[in-house]
Amino acid sequence: MNNFVDHVKIHCAAGHGGAGSAHLRREKYIPKGGPDGGDGGRGGNIIMKGNSHEWTLLPLRYTRHLKAGRGENGGKNQLTGAAGQDVFIEVPIGTIAKDEEGEIIGEILEHGQEIVVKKGGLGGLGNEHFKSATNQTPRYAQPGTPGEEGYVTFELKVLADVGLVGFPNAGKSTLLAAVSAAKPKIADYAFTTLTPNLGIVNYRNYRSFVMADIPGIIEGAAEGKGLGHRFLRHIERNSILLFLIPADSDNHWNEFKILENELRKYNPELLDKEFILSVSKADLLDDDLKIEIAREFPENQKPLFFSAVTGEGIEALKDEVWRRLSMEI
Numbered sequence: 001m002n003n004f005v006d007h008v009k010i011h012c013a014a015g016h017g018g019a020g021s022a023h024l025r026r027e028k029y030i031p032k033g034g035p036d037g038g039d040g041g042r043g044g045n046i047i048m049k050g051n052s053h054e055w056t057l058l059p060l061r062y063t064r065h066l067k068a069g070r071g072e073n074g075g076k077n078q079l080t081g082a083a084g085q086d087v088f089i090e091v092p093i094g095t096i097a098k099d100e101e102g103e104i105i106g107e108i109l110e111h112g113q114e115i116v117v118k119k120g121g122l123g124g125l126g127n128e129h130f131k132s133a134t135n136q137t138p139r140y141a142q143p144g145t146p147g148e149e150g151y152v153t154f155e156l157k158v159l160a161d162v163g164l165v166g167f168p169n170a171g172k173s174t175l176l177a178a179v180s181a182a183k184p185k186i187a188d189y190a191f192t193t194l195t196p197n198l199g200i201v202n203y204r205n206y207r208s209f210v211m212a213d214i215p216g217i218i219e220g221a222a223e224g225k226g227l228g229h230r231f232l233r234h235i236e237r238n239s240i241l242l243f244l245i246p247a248d249s250d251n252h253w254n255e256f257k258i259l260e261n262e263l264r265k266y267n268p269e270l271l272d273k274e275f276i277l278s279v280s281k282a283d284l285l286d287d288d289l290k291i292e293i294a295r296e297f298p299e300n301q302k303p304l305f306f307s308a309v310t311g312e313g314i315e316a317l318k319d320e321v322w323r324r325l326s327m328e329i
């Protein structure tokens with residue numbers, strides 16, 4: 001249960017810029033060749049990069065220092081030095097980097113996004129830049145500037161506000177795609193979703209919450225069958241759970257109990273979370289069937305019906321999620 005590292009502090013040193021060259025051209029037939037010193041290369045940056053396959057900062061737990069490469073010095077013949085090697089830190093979506101004063105440097109919002117957390121130094125200018133009417137052969141070139149250096153704290157704020165729980169094909173990915181900008185892979189067979197997807201759901205008045213689609217759990221998942229176990233970890237941190245039972249289930253209430261039981265076997269504390277029951281794919285049902293299904297549920301645990309395809313019930317679902325999240329705060 002303590003597998004989540006949501007806070008790591010790493011000393012980051014970007015690379016020093018390479019020095020400019022003060023070289024003077026000397027060739028056989030040009031005794032007084034002019035300055036031809038190239039510029040130094042920039043120092044390497046320390047860059048955090050979003051990776052949607054990372055879910056924790058755990059891989060960074062033993063990292064204490066990161067150091068990017070030094071820029072190469074400029075050479076003769078106006079040769080610019082190579083830039084220092086950048087260092088990439090792969091982080092999950094939602095990771096925030098802060099400097100030593102606690103100021104936010106940036107936040108990773110999508111896969112592949114790059115944010116420079118410590119910038120490499122500038123390469124120095126070579127002597128040819130300093131040639132002037134009064135000084136045709138400057139013997140001066142700039143040194144490179146130092147790279148930025150200091151402690152950077154990486155924080156993973158929330159894994160999700162609401163986690164979707166349901167058997168494969170319950171319609172979790174489709175719901176997430178319908179309510180957020182995330183576009184998870186959707187396919188009509190089990191276990192399409194191999195890694196959880198996060199989506200930001202925009203709610204009224206510019207509020208938003210994070211929804212996580214967790215790969216389908218199957219009966220026996222808590223014993224390690226199927227994909228369940230590894231992924232159940234991801235819902236431990238979600239504030240509330242949204243159970244999805246598809247309209248075409250044989251026994252809706254029973255399916256909910258099976259899901260609940262899987263969670264209990266895995267970690268009983270999960271059941272202390274607020275949860276919402278829903279019946280997905282409601283477009284497959286007429287009003288009579290809805291009434292019939294609702295009857296299977298106890299009086300105080302009636303499900304919300306929605307269809308991610310037609311949009312029916314989606315606003316009511318968002319309202320309910322928001323209402324419960326507000327209660328959690």
Ligand SMILES: Nc1nc2c(ncn2[C@@H]2O[C@H](COP(=O)(O)OP(=O)(O)OP(=O)(O)O)[C@@H](O)[C@H]2O)c(=O)[nH]1
Binds near residue numbers: 166169173192214
């Ligand atoms: N009629 C109807 N079909 C839906 C709806 N939502 C999803 N489906 C279909 O149900 C199938 C499974 O949907 P997914 O969203 O991939 O289900 P999932 O729960 O994410 O499944 P896994 O990724 O396997 O965990 C797809 O063929 C969808 O087109 C809906 O609201 N109405």
